[in-house]
Amino acid sequence: MKQLTQAFQVEYKYNVFFTETLFQEQNPTLFNFFNGFGQKNYKKKILFLIDEQVINCHDYLRSDIPNYFSKNQCVELIPDLLILPGGEGAKNDNHTEKIVEAIHQYGIDRHSFVAAIGGGAILDLVGYAASISHRGVKHIRIPTTVLSQNDSGVGVKNGINFRGKKNFIGTFAPPVAVFNDYKFLETLEYRDWRSGMAEAVKVALIKDAVFFDWIEINSTLLMQKNKKAMQYLIYRCAELHLQHISGGDPFEIGSSRPLDFGHWLAHKLEHLSGFSIRHGEAVAVGIAVDSVYSNLIGILPKKKLDRIINLLLKLGFDLFHPTLIEKDKINILNGLNEFREHLGGQLTIMLLEGIGKGKEVNEMNFELLKKAIDTIQEWKIMQADNHNQRMLSAFPAPTFGINQKFQ
Numbered sequence: 001m002k003q004l005t006q007a008f009q010v011e012y013k014y015n016v017f018f019t020e021t022l023f024q025e026q027n028p029t030l031f032n033f034f035n036g037f038g039q040k041n042y043k044k045k046i047l048f049l050i051d052e053q054v055i056n057c058h059d060y061l062r063s064d065i066p067n068y069f070s071k072n073q074c075v076e077l078i079p080d081l082l083i084l085p086g087g088e089g090a091k092n093d094n095h096t097e098k099i100v101e102a103i104h105q106y107g108i109d110r111h112s113f114v115a116a117i118g119g120g121a122i123l124d125l126v127g128y129a130a131s132i133s134h135r136g137v138k139h140i141r142i143p144t145t146v147l148s149q150n151d152s153g154v155g156v157k158n159g160i161n162f163r164g165k166k167n168f169i170g171t172f173a174p175p176v177a178v179f180n181d182y183k184f185l186e187t188l189e190y191r192d193w194r195s196g197m198a199e200a201v202k203v204a205l206i207k208d209a210v211f212f213d214w215i216e217i218n219s220t221l222l223m224q225k226n227k228k229a230m231q232y233l234i235y236r237c238a239e240l241h242l243q244h245i246s247g248g249d250p251f252e253i254g255s256s257r258p259l260d261f262g263h264w265l266a267h268k269l270e271h272l273s274g275f276s277i278r279h280g281e282a283v284a285v286g287i288a289v290d291s292v293y294s295n296l297i298g299i300l301p302k303k304k305l306d307r308i309i310n311l312l313l314k315l316g317f318d319l320f321h322p323t324l325i326e327k328d329k330i331n332i333l334n335g336l337n338e339f340r341e342h343l344g345g346q347l348t349i350m351l352l353e354g355i356g357k358g359k360e361v362n363e364m365n366f367e368l369l370k371k372a373i374d375t376i377q378e379w380k381i382m383q384a385d386n387h388n389q390r391m392l393s394a395f396p397a398p399t400f401g402i403n404q405k406f407q
């Protein structure tokens with residue numbers, strides 16, 4: 001028998017920069033990055049693709065981007081700024097060909113850059129299109145929502161949806177750099193300001209109890225759109241994500257995906273709601289259901305569950321959605337198998353055994369899951385009965401009184 005063995009390692013390294021007003025000509029962040037990157041005696045090109053909502057809210061980009069690169073001559077700007085409709089629709093209505101076509105038309109090679117400015121959906125789409133063009137054109141992410149700055153934009157995954165299945169088509173292709181510009185956050189709709197906080201609660205719950213305490217203490221400031229508080233939340237959440245990705249299984253070769261706590265349900269809920277709810281909003285529901293489930297199977301103490309639910313409510317998340325109970329909850333429970341199928345191998349779901357402490361399981365009991373959903377629905381009914389959900393959620397734990405439910 002003959003055999004040849006091939007083995008090699010490829011190092012990936014990229015920086016996530018935190019700045020404000022990235023395209024002001026005096027801001028050196030981009031200039032320094034391009035100057036220090038790649039082959040020197042070769043003028044690289046850069047093609048920008050921008051979320052329509054972002055350019056509408058930040059019209060100055062139309063002049064600031066050309067101005068920046070004419071004053072800071074580090075790359076050759078493709079003068080056409082390409083605009084794409086933002087939001088989840090961008091991942092459903094396949095725009096990939098359009099982007100690949102632009103990469104072709106403008107002659108973007110592997111030493112040049114495709115830069116996406118937008119929410120997580122646009123970044124996922126553009127990153128995917130770049131990663132399949134020429135077998136991988138370098139892409140830069142400039143995230144403009146809380147969720148994309150603290151979570152989706154800093155990781156290594158790109159993708160679009162297929163037949164209603166989230167991220168069914170996609171690649172693992174790290175960006176060459178991420179530029180988080182806080183100025184973009186000023187124009188977010190309130191729900192997009194809030195939505196990204198679900199990912200921070202998620203990563204705190206599985207990794208960092210101190211960060212969870214911090215979010216609890218600062219929840220009022222965060223709800224008041226306090227800039228400093230949000231900047232810290234984004235920074236710490238992004239840091240935890242980066243640490244996790246490099247320390248674990250970045251390309252998800254195994255079957256475990258700890259950062260997807262609450263996501264098996266969230267992804268299905270996004271689909272079932274016709275993508276009317278944001279990813280982060282769905283993640284908050286997923287966290288709630290999986291936390292209640294963790295309590296029902298006896299691994300998460302009741303007091304800790306109370307804290308989690310109270311924090312999510314205090315941040316203003318709605319933890320129940322009518323599609324959860326469609327067809328005796330079968331629709332939503334199908335999400336569990338789809339999640340397994342996406343990762344392949346044995347079902348592996350992250351649950352909680354404490355705040356800051358995840359625990360993986362390889363099966364979930366459908367009856368208990370249904371009970372967890374029932375519990376969330378009962379809370380919703382209680383809230384509606386009070387006709388005052390906001391006031392109720394403003395009270396600190398344990399005034400919400402969910403303790404009774406889990407004696």
Ligand SMILES: NC(=O)c1ccc[n+]([C@@H]2O[C@H](COP(=O)([O-])OP(=O)(O)OC[C@H]3O[C@@H](n4cnc5c(N)ncnc54)[C@H](O)[C@@H]3O)[C@@H](O)[C@H]2O)c1
Nearest residue numbers: 053086087088119120121144145147152157184187188279
């Ligand atoms: N690749 C990953 O690892 C990963 C991880 C988590 C989530 N995601 C994906 O990210 C997506 C969600 O991202 P998102 O929460 O940023 O939502 P989004 O991209 O859908 O954006 C939400 C809305 O905000 C608008 N918007 C964006 N920036 C704005 C700004 N600065 N001002 C005003 N409006 C603005 C968008 O046009 C859109 O209408 C989902 O598709 C999710 O699957 C990917």
Ligand SMILES: [Zn+2]
Nearest residue numbers: 199263279283
């Ligand atoms: Zn997520």
